[in-house]
Amino acid sequence: MLVPSRLELAPAEGVLRIDWPDGRRQSLDHARLRQACRCAACRSGPAGAAVGQALDQAVRIVAVQDMGYGIQLIFNDGHDRGIYPWRYLETL
Ligand SMILES: [Zn+2]
Numbered sequence: 001m002l003v004p005s006r007l008e009l010a011p012a013e014g015v016l017r018i019d020w021p022d023g024r025r026q027s028l029d030h031a032r033l034r035q036a037c038r039c040a041a042c043r044s045g046p047a048g049a050a051v052g053q054a055l056d057q058a059v060r061i062v063a064v065q066d067m068g069y070g071i072q073l074i075f076n077d078g079h080d081r082g083i084y085p086w087r088y089l090e091t092l
Pocket of ligand 1: 038
């Protein structure tokens with residue numbers, strides 16, 4: 001399994017940087033990650049958006065929890081149910 005060699009949360013820029021061992025570097029918007037949440041509540045909403053909630057471009061990740069097979073992202077809108085497996089992050 002491919003596991004990032006480095007993760008960097010850059011709140012000022014609103015991005016999460018991921019370095020993969022094969023040299024690829026990803027830079028993912030916090031808002032995009034919030035939108036890409038695949039937890040049951042988010043998936044049941046319209047077009048994958050959070051139920052009754054428009055995507056807020058100002059949403060930020062406040063904490064990252066290492067789950068081994070991926071990361072759990074905690075957002076400043078109070079959402080903390082999203083688990084992002086490495087395999088899924090790679091596709092974003
Ligand atoms: Zn969610």
